[in-house]
Amino acid sequence: MTNALYPSDRLARAARAAGAAGLDALLVTPGADLRYLTGYDALPLERLTCLVLRSDGTATLVVPALERARAESSPAGALGIEIVGWGETEDPYAITAALVGRAEKVGLSDRTWVLHGLRWRDALPGVRHELAGTALRELRMRKTPEEVAALRDAARIIDGVQDEIRTWRLAGRTERAVGRDIADAIVNGGNVTVNFVIVGSGPNGASPHHDLSDRVIERGDAVVFDIGGTTPDGYCSDITRTYVVGEVTDGFDKLYAVLQDAQARACEAVRPGITAEALDAVARDVITEAGLGEFFIHRTGHGIGLEEHEEPYIVSGNAEPLAPGMAFSIEPGIYLPGRHGARIEDIVVCTEDGGERLNLVTRDLVVLEA
């Protein structure tokens, strides 16, 4: 059974891209690259699993013998590539090195562990290692219509969780307890994993990657909810909304209005040809003009797909021009240490003539019942 998410010409295109990047072969270990190329969602364990994709198009999937049945029953089994099992006392680095053959440069998938990388340093003496991403990034950044549909599904599910949160009474509950309920809702909505749950209440909202704490949420708090999961297809969601509990305090509404404007303008600026750094500047300029620039302490966004964070990064210094099919977050934030923080985040896909926001939850300031 073939799967529309993994078109049959993808391996051939990746092999050509490897050759064009000067790489004789790609060594692709478990993770997003492997799933992208073969549909195989392999276990990220210490026993080596590796797709050897040579620039001449030869592809072999090397797996631990005890996972051979698992690999064959994955979408990879329908690709017509050879699947080789290695036994517990064999050396999988020697096996994969032999499959690479004569080479000057190989590309390792970006998140391959150095545990494997250093073994290949010995098994492939004199062969220079580069990142497979140099060959794969162009392919992975431009989502197919099927991938965009998968991201749209992921967004719909996580939007539903935000809709649910807005019906909850938060005052008197800890961030941790609320976070547990959110994790349940992420799974119950149809995700296979909870990727992160940030509940940053009151002053904790000023730490963008705040951990769930035992702080009790109070009336008057602004609370940042940044949540994401992965669907059975492997595609990720990521949405942030900031709500106020009971009543607006401490001038939060003025800060929020600036943020909402910045986020909206950046979303409207998405179109083919604008660079990632120019898009970052659109959001940043609005916040800077309001005198709050020093409190927007991170980039505007990151790409998303089979990984929660991937290229393109929407950041100063990245001159990559956006192109149709690219999917990324637009998530400016303003963080006032000791007081409060706010972030609004949507996933946006660049289309032929603009952008499509995948997250559709209201971005207006919502005051929840305390």
Added chain:
Amino acid sequence: MTNALYPSDRLARAARAAGAAGLDALLVTPGADLRYLTGYDALPLERLTCLVLRSDGTATLVVPALERARAESSPAGALGIEIVGWGETEDPYAITAALVGRAEKVGLSDRTWVLHGLRWRDALPGVRHELAGTALRELRMRKTPEEVAALRDAARIIDGVQDEIRTWRLAGRTERAVGRDIADAIVNGGNVTVNFVIVGSGPNGASPHHDLSDRVIERGDAVVFDIGGTTPDGYCSDITRTYVVGEVTDGFDKLYAVLQDAQARACEAVRPGITAEALDAVARDVITEAGLGEFFIHRTGHGIGLEEHEEPYIVSGNAEPLAPGMAFSIEPGIYLPGRHGARIEDIVVCTEDGGERLNLVTRDLVVLEA
């Protein structure tokens, strides 16, 4: 607040171990090594987080600026080490390279992504990369009493899930549906993550790392349940039991009796000084003598701690002698393709004079109500 799981002398001991291994510094990225050394459960994202631990004992934790508050509020904040934040347009590889200083060899944490490793190849020209594990393995393999207590807690929780499974009626349900209930029970029992849920029913049990499928469990099936989670302390559990639904068929009880004997004998053989490969042989010999050796297609076990699989590996070719504090699985299995499979797995800790099984669920053949 210091935490007994992260003794204050651990960094100093690790620095000495690095020096003894000929490493001028360790570069430790998010994962088990970082948590072991500092208690910081960092986000495994593309922005670099890295502990630079020099063999002279100097330790600096380099984190993305937006995660600085998160790092400071983790147990790492109580260690008295410097925490340096880097901004979105700074180069964290240059920052960490400067902290390393003059060096000939550095040790990278084993699961560091080559994405980072290759950046350090450029930022530290001429410096050879080795695995930090060469320095850290001796420390991490020998669990402290506090770590053993954490593993005992993890085992107690996952034992409770097996106890729950045995009360369920499985016939007529799919592996996938049962797997979902198991995942819920793993979290409800007190774990923060579900690490894996294998439900291998009937012939699917013959694939040791079988994925959850839509196969409907039937009366007469043997079903392999291999499950694990991670507790809030970061310690992992891992237990396998194989139950029969309704009635024993196809001679499964004879196979199971051999397996139970093999697993019991290996557990009884645990003591300081026995090598990992000798322990593997204890289980393997029982199965081979019963004429089933070719169907035991994997090693006998793996170490466990902050990682689901870590050293020591209980496998042919590993001459490591066991020592008090080492914790590992003993999990022989017998897999008859097209018919059924069985595995029994406990976590065992080597003590001063033998072994302690942490999993206490019955290992006798249980026939569940269909």
